[in-house]
Amino acid sequence: MRQDSHGPIGVFDSGIGGLTVLKALMARLPHERTLYLGDTARVPYGTKSGEVVTRYSLKNAEFLLERGIKLLVVACNTASAAALPALQAALPVPVLGVIEPGARTALQRTRGGGVGVIGTPGTIRSGAYQRALEAGNPKIAVKATACPLFVPLAEEGWTNGDVPLLVAREYLAGFARDGVDTLVLGCTHYPLLKGVIAEVVGPHVSLVDSAEATAEAVAQLLEEKGLLAPASVGAPEHAFFVTDVPERFVEVGARFLGRPIPSAEQVDLRF
């Protein structure tokens, strides 16, 4: 398949978290059309096995591919950790995950201390961030911790106040002790909890949000391959698809995307 610069960028996530990545993409590449698929009928991926997450990821990718995407962004850390090689092997278009760009940014930022990674149980268990960081710098000290309650807290909008602060303290107390100076937010939901996370780890720890690093990597790749969309007149189209009823996605998603989502189409994917 030859890719066409006029095709949209495909983005998928287990649900709404990937909208933080889409937001960064829309800011960095304002002329690009996008298709976003949130697999809300099977969300979350972070507590499921790599085997099941890979199966779901391949089906999500197939749906977007049928709609003519020129590049796929896996806007979900768990799916990037579990399924990136399988997706790259199966798809005729370039596939980018969020882990490699996030790890690269962390390696640029650290001042010689350790790098911390927080994510879902699936992402941390996979060791994907640990491998990406050590591949970039074999001497790096990596401390990784799963924070399973951060996703439901972000989804419920409990992003500041006593409860998230107490939960963040339980998960993150160790990072301050261990001399970590850079912390990767290895889940697309976590930027919503940036405030409490920063409060707990303190001002000397730099927080890395993979969304912007991923958007930059997408821009570079499109440019290299001559796939950047021509400058458009007016705003390009952004379409949203979900596998469960769209109401909650449209409502909660606006908080993640930072702008209203006019509508999302429910598609009946079964796998």
Place this chain on the structure above:
Amino acid sequence: MRQDSHGPIGVFDSGIGGLTVLKALMARLPHERTLYLGDTARVPYGTKSGEVVTRYSLKNAEFLLERGIKLLVVACNTASAAALPALQAALPVPVLGVIEPGARTALQRTRGGGVGVIGTPGTIRSGAYQRALEAGNPKIAVKATACPLFVPLAEEGWTNGDVPLLVAREYLAGFARDGVDTLVLGCTHYPLLKGVIAEVVGPHVSLVDSAEATAEAVAQLLEEKGLLAPASVGAPEHAFFVTDVPERFVEVGARFLGRPIPSAEQVDLRF
């Protein structure tokens, strides 16, 4: 299809929560064989739509029916709320949910004050408890509240200490003020949080766990229909099936079942 008293009782849930119902069934009906299916590849149901939950429930039921069950217990409040009529219409064996028995117990216990119901967003939004309670006593005052963070807290084993106590206070403060004297734990995960829930609502509020009421209803129905298993020599068989890899189910499930789960078989259901 004629049912045979020798067949097992089928039980399904979105994951591990229904094991609290299975535990009550095994205590009340020690001679019955059981088949338990946890749909761990699609868990949780509580934040998904009634449409999707009904589709998943019908597929779960079909899987158990093919294995010769004589009766189906929907050991999940969300699925009972969304899918009980569809399951009863589709299945040739008796189908019981957890809502009707829980509501009946609450009506017997209340001393004229209001009845509170807590559950997942799906269960509360459906209004199923509210309808069941008002059908039993049209004068009853019902106060229902969704507690979406209780499921991840129970799954992560955060069942006592400051975090669950603070979360419970956020959700339940209103019940004390509103003169509720009976509170239905309308989600199979919530019995694990009984301690903090009781601490927040106080000793004058009676907590109703649907599991025991459902086990009693199953016993009565089997007796009425002449389907009670003959007294067995030795312990009857209990088989467990899951749709994602079994490790986590076996490990976390033991806490819900109150005894070890020797093994669970992964089945490749796609829907």
